[in-house]
Amino acid sequence: xxxxxxxxxxxxxxxxxxxxxxxxxxxxxxxxxxxxxxxxxxxxxxxxxxxxxxxxxxxxxxxxxxxxxxxxxxxxxxxxxxxxxxxxxxxxxxxxxxxxxxxxxxxxxxxxxxxxxxxxxxxxxxxxxxxxxxxxxxxxxxxxxxxxxxxxxxxxxxxxxxxxxxxxxxxxxxxxxxxxxxxxxxxxxxxxxxxxxxxxxxxxxxxxxxxxxxxxxxxxxxxxxxxxxxxxxxxxxxxxxxxxxxxxxxxxxxxxxxx
Numbered sequence: 001x002x003x004x005x006x007x008x009x010x011x012x013x014x015x016x017x018x019x020x021x022x023x024x025x026x027x028x029x030x031x032x033x034x035x036x037x038x039x040x041x042x043x044x045x046x047x048x049x050x051x052x053x054x055x056x057x058x059x060x061x062x063x064x065x066x067x068x069x070x071x072x073x074x075x076x077x078x079x080x081x082x083x084x085x086x087x088x089x090x091x092x093x094x095x096x097x098x099x100x101x102x103x104x105x106x107x108x109x110x111x112x113x114x115x116x117x118x119x120x121x122x123x124x125x126x127x128x129x130x131x132x133x134x135x136x137x138x139x140x141x142x143x144x145x146x147x148x149x150x151x152x153x154x155x156x157x158x159x160x161x162x163x164x165x166x167x168x169x170x171x172x173x174x175x176x177x178x179x180x181x182x183x184x185x186x187x188x189x190x191x192x193x194x195x196x197x198x199x200x201x202x203x204x205x206x207x208x209x210x211x212x213x214x215x216x217x218x219x220x221x222x223x224x225x226x227x228x229x230x231x232x233x234x235x236x237x238x239x240x241x242x243x244x245x246x247x248x249x250x251x252x253x254x255x256x257x258x259x
Contacts, residue, residue: 006220010239017029024247025234025257033094040124042093042126048119053079054079056077059142060076061076062227078142086115088209096121100124102129104130105175106178107181108198109130109132110133110181112139112157113134114146115144115145118132118146121179131155131156132157134158134159135162140157170197177208178203179207192222204248206245208244210226223237233246238257239259
């Protein structure tokens with residue numbers, strides 16, 4: 001019910017390309033968000049998704065985040081994780097297009113899950129380095145099978161509670177964070193803490209993407225705090241995800257656009 005009301009509020013406020021006066025946002029929206037074509041990499045990743053959806057295996061899952069709206073327990077079928085926790089095809093492919101558009105050298109993903117979204121991030125540009133964080137070792141094992149199956153060699157997996165692994169990983173990175181996808185913990189305080197930790201390693205051209213910004217009242221509050229941060233200059237609310245930019249040569253602006 002919360003998400004339904006949140007979507008109704010979003011729909012009343014949001015628009016499309018008509019009337020967009022920002023050339024940067026207009027280009028992003030028309031060339032990336034509303035792009036309807038396909039890319040070669042899509043087929044292999046979606047074939048892996050079908051494998052996972054048909055998997056008879058079950059694994060024990062350690063969840064450090066806010067849990068699941070589906071009420072899933074600790075013992076879960078891989079097929080159920082692929083169906084309910086993995087990012088759906090349209091959203092995962094949008095992330096692929098964002099990476100393809102901005103060409104980040106270093107990508108962080110907070111929340112690997114079964115590795116499907118990671119695969120989309122890594123497939124957009126084989127020259128990029130994807131550092132992905134996953135708390136559960138059994139989920140990490142399935143994700144590693146995904147990467148091997150797709151022959152992706154530009155992914156580094158960091159296993160363990162992100163509360164403990166993110167800061168040392170950022171310190172050891174020795175390069176800016178060009179692109180970050182935050183999907184590791186759907187709660188207010190951890191979301192802001194991870195944002196602040198990554199903020200210290202961003203550049204003016206970095207892109208931060210936050211998942212499920214309308215998942216709960218807590219996540220909406222976190223999204224509003226991120227928008228209000230003085231270093232955030234532009235945001236795009238696509239309901240399911242929020243895009244954050246740090247471009248200095250423009251006034252602070254917020255957009256609500258229908259994906």
